[in-house]
Amino acid sequence: MSNIIVQKYGGSSVANPKRIAQVARRIIGYRRKGYDLVVVVSALGDTTDDLLKLAYKITSSPSERELDMLISTGEQISVALLAMAIHKLGDEAISFTGAQVGIITDSAHTQARIIKINTSRIRKELQQKKIVIVAGFQGVDLSKEITTLGRGGSDLTAVALAQALKAKSCEIYTDVEGVYTADPRIVLQARKLEKLSYDEMLELASLGTQVLQARCVLLAKRFNIPIMVRSSFTNKGGTMISQEVKAMEKVVVSAVTLNKNEAKITMRDVPDKPGIAAKIFKTIADEGISVDMIVQNISRTGFTDLSFTVTKENLARKVKIARKVGQQIGAGDVIADQDIARVSIVGVGMKSHSGIAANMFESLAENRINIEMISTSEISISCVIRKKFAERAVQAIHKKFKL
């Protein structure tokens, strides 16, 4: 095991010069304890959004290559400023872009995947006792084109660096103290989880918990890299995400989550015959649209109603595509509904215990909340309900499971 700690600081942790100085002090604190530090930084505050706004003022359909050229500057600014802040406190630090530090990706602009990391430059600087600061979210393909890794890309950079450097640990600093049993803004009694398995975190991420992106957790899981999620504003312990930490047979509901960013698309009167669902979802997938839950209602007289959820982004386009497929297969109306919310519970081993689902449905029924769609996975149960009941549902479920 090396002596290297990889730390990642999100945009809110470095939003202004004062916060950058705070982060510099925290980093130096670790340095003084004798660790070698590799620090990944996101763009300052809203920089990325501001750059995107600028691009969309120029054109409604910017080229992805040029978008990467543009938004990768955000992290380059952060790393330079953080290095300066560390210098000011008297320690040695050096900043790098993704390209300089050898983060090689494929060529899928705006959503590139890391292929490999050449760690020689980082190791050289660590040997010279420098704190190494790396621009998150970005890399370079084999033709030296600048790429970005997509949403949550800086977390991915941190985990990938931790793997490549065989780091002792990987710490993700953010503006919350860790992962909670529910959103503390909705449930006052929400409790911070000290430990969580990769699978639980994955489920939470896919169900709308913003703390970590699923891609980053998947990578950590594949290489078994423990991730500590904690706040850059306090010194409290955070949430450790690692391999399964609970007893095999003990069923535990870890958290309840809420997602209000999805819409439901319903296709009416779909001919109920083999191959139709495949045709619909193949066409939708070919258009690059991710579908989340899918529910098919009971068939009557050879037709069925099919509902699925998608993110609200470009909803009009998604509806248009569904309508087009609908016409091709002789289905009826296509209706979009944005006033939905999804509440979910997550916990290892819940699949084999039907009592868990019943408890969840019961708590919703007790609050007169109608369930419109249900979906279950190995470690989660999700219900789609009216959006206006979302917070009440989360509170009820949190109480029911005594989280």
Place this chain on the structure above:
Amino acid sequence: MSNIIVQKYGGSSVANPKRIAQVARRIIGYRRKGYDLVVVVSALGDTTDDLLKLAYKITSSPSERELDMLISTGEQISVALLAMAIHKLGDEAISFTGAQVGIITDSAHTQARIIKINTSRIRKELQQKKIVIVAGFQGVDLSKEITTLGRGGSDLTAVALAQALKAKSCEIYTDVEGVYTADPRIVLQARKLEKLSYDEMLELASLGTQVLQARCVLLAKRFNIPIMVRSSFTNKGGTMISQEVKAMEKVVVSAVTLNKNEAKITMRDVPDKPGIAAKIFKTIADEGISVDMIVQNISRTGFTDLSFTVTKENLARKVKIARKVGQQIGAGDVIADQDIARVSIVGVGMKSHSGIAANMFESLAENRINIEMISTSEISISCVIRKKFAERAVQAIHKKFKL
């Protein structure tokens, strides 16, 4: 001669999305005429200053390496946005950082010199009929460290690219229509010069004309690259700067310039003996201070008064150093005077015509403006006067020489 035109657009020409779109239209206009275009862009409006302010909020003495990392993002933003604007109008374009396009410099951060330019990537994209957009002001050293070229660096990038690509012409677009016989804000009758020699432009640049930096003109002169300076806001012709264009013997005063950014330092009662001036100016040069005009008054009883001009930046430090040398050599008081201005006339062949100088002095005398220092070069004559008379002096000289 190739079919390549290098164009450079300054920060004010691309200050906002609307202006970027205007620049894109101008570029495409040239493309339609059949030229291959390589476009160099500066950072948007005040971006570089804003980034520097951010750095100085973090530390009063930022590392030059990290400053380059920081401020090079400004041009990277510009090139991406300009490429998008061209795409929007339906033409093909691709943007590059200095590093990507192979602008190799030495390692003198914040004031690097271009060593060579590898043009293969640019040529490849031009062959594919793309408009190539290159970030100005920046390069990369042999260790892949990002460097910047110092003030006026984007002009330098343009001229260096024109040379490396054997371009047909090099056009510098700015917010003025060209080089004038005097600052049009001071002299209403000021006239745009259609042609100017490299040497005249060099002299004008060193005397305070902001249109082009001396380094860029020197490079153009060395490789005999004609530069057209013109406005990005109009379609009028600009000023062509090339090898000497005037008849050998005809004396022409081309322009009158004004510089109010200098201060005069006077060392009183300097011992009048050999080696003293050398001692003084060697010490000052060793401290990295550039001295401009030097005037030594008539010696009396073994002592002399020595005056020289320096830029007002860090004036206190410069005075301190002069005072220290003064003590070492047994001189008297050291006095700094910030209320001076320098007016100069520039023109080929004036040195051999003493009538020119006399005319200049006469026009000042007619306006009761006292001359405090005089300095002459091969193609210029400068007078230091009280700052409050600066504009009046420029107007008088402009009239005298019927510019």
